[in-house]
Amino acid sequence: MDRGRTGNGDRGRPSSSYTGEVPAQTLAQTLGELALSLQAEEDLGATLDAMVRAAVETIPGAQYAGLTVLRGTRTVDVRAASDELVHRVDRVQNETGQGPCLDAALQQQTVRVPDLAADDRWPDFTSTALAMGVRSVLSFQLYVLHDNLGALTLYATQPNAFDDQSEQVGLLFAAHAAVAMAGAQQRDDMNTAVATRDLIGQAKGILMERYRLTADQAFTLLVRASRNTNTKLTQVARTVAETGQFLERTVDAAPGTRHRSRRGSIPL
Numbered sequence: 001m002d003r004g005r006t007g008n009g010d011r012g013r014p015s016s017s018y019t020g021e022v023p024a025q026t027l028a029q030t031l032g033e034l035a036l037s038l039q040a041e042e043d044l045g046a047t048l049d050a051m052v053r054a055a056v057e058t059i060p061g062a063q064y065a066g067l068t069v070l071r072g073t074r075t076v077d078v079r080a081a082s083d084e085l086v087h088r089v090d091r092v093q094n095e096t097g098q099g100p101c102l103d104a105a106l107q108q109q110t111v112r113v114p115d116l117a118a119d120d121r122w123p124d125f126t127s128t129a130l131a132m133g134v135r136s137v138l139s140f141q142l143y144v145l146h147d148n149l150g151a152l153t154l155y156a157t158q159p160n161a162f163d164d165q166s167e168q169v170g171l172l173f174a175a176h177a178a179v180a181m182a183g184a185q186q187r188d189d190m191n192t193a194v195a196t197r198d199l200i201g202q203a204k205g206i207l208m209e210r211y212r213l214t215a216d217q218a219f220t221l222l223v224r225a226s227r228n229t230n231t232k233l234t235q236v237a238r239t240v241a242e243t244g245q246f247l248e249r250t251v252d253a254a255p256g257t258r259h260r261s262r263r264g265s266i267p268l
Contacts, residue, residue, distance in 0.1 A: 059173060065154050066153050079150070199238055
């Protein structure tokens with residue numbers, strides 16, 4: 001058996017093990033309902049949790065599911081998992097630097113493992129995963145245009161748990177999930193940016209009123225405090241906005257300032 005080819009396929013395409021089809025109408029209905037349910041989630045974390053639950057419910061043979069994102073060249077972070085087993089298995093992949101999830105994410109391939117006990121592609125990973133009870137694995141790369149997001153990986157404790165129907169449903173599921181994941185990440189980034197801007201604006205307003213600074217001077221003061229105290233700018237701004245407290249020694253050093261607060265201050 002050619003281990004280099006078994007279970008692998010081109011990006012966005014089934015693995016070489018795939019030979020069949022599934023009912024298009026049923027699958028279309030399922031994925032349509034999935035898209036609506038994911039769109040209704042409030043934030044990135046909720047979206048990812050909904051994805052792994054839906055993967056187990058939707059993809060034939062799946063007992064456990066995990067969503068991982070790439071960090072570096074041979075490391076994955078679990079962002080959502082249906083069970084603690086998924087976290088344990090992915091820790092093994094990170095420790096050994098090998099495994100089906102890494103191959104799917106890094107080599108842009110679908111990886112289908114009928115039985116880990118009969119597969120020799122990842123010897124260090126396989127022995128530990130088998131001891132955990134994992135026998136079948138099906139892993140899909142998650143990607144959108146110009147962006148590799150990571151992988152969706154399914155596990156089962158029985159050999160040969162995943163068939164052609166599992167792979168076909170999983171491929172389409174992964175495509176929908178990647179779009180939903182990218183959209184949720186974009187919304188999350190936007191919400192974070194807006195919240196950060198508002199927080200800094202509040203802190204600037206406090207400093208402008210208290211020390212009679214311009215907006216530019218107040219911002220410079222926040223940046224300087226961040227650097228001098230080795231604290232993130234957002235944390236400095238949050239402290240000012242929530243407590244109204246600031247370092248007077250930093251105020252004295254602010255360009256163009258002539259007034260000091262008569263109120264006490266506590267170091268950040």
